[in-house]
Amino acid sequence: MDASSGAAAVWWWLGLVVLYLVVIPLVLYLAENIRRLVSEIKRYSDDVVEYGTAIVHNLEPVPALVETRELISNITAGLGGYLGSVDKLLKGGRP
Numbered sequence: 001m002d003a004s005s006g007a008a009a010v011w012w013w014l015g016l017v018v019l020y021l022v023v024i025p026l027v028l029y030l031a032e033n034i035r036r037l038v039s040e041i042k043r044y045s046d047d048v049v050e051y052g053t054a055i056v057h058n059l060e061p062v063p064a065l066v067e068t069r070e071l072i073s074n075i076t077a078g079l080g081g082y083l084g085s086v087d088k089l090l091k092g093g094r095p
Helices: 003-058 062-090
Strands: none
Touching: none
């Protein structure tokens, strides 16, 4: 074994030590952080789905509100004529 192959073997072993003691733990740490963040995003998305469906459930009566608004506009139009007739009767006139 000559000096250059011995130096190459030292660098090889130094590279393996760095790989096992620095690179692999760093990759595992970063992967755990990503896994934790993804699980947090999943919890948030589950909350959005849960409360979003609750909002949809609460919006079911909205079409009935449109019908109610139309009925009230019809009633107020008829009520104006009725009140005019009652006012004339109370004042002693004829409707």
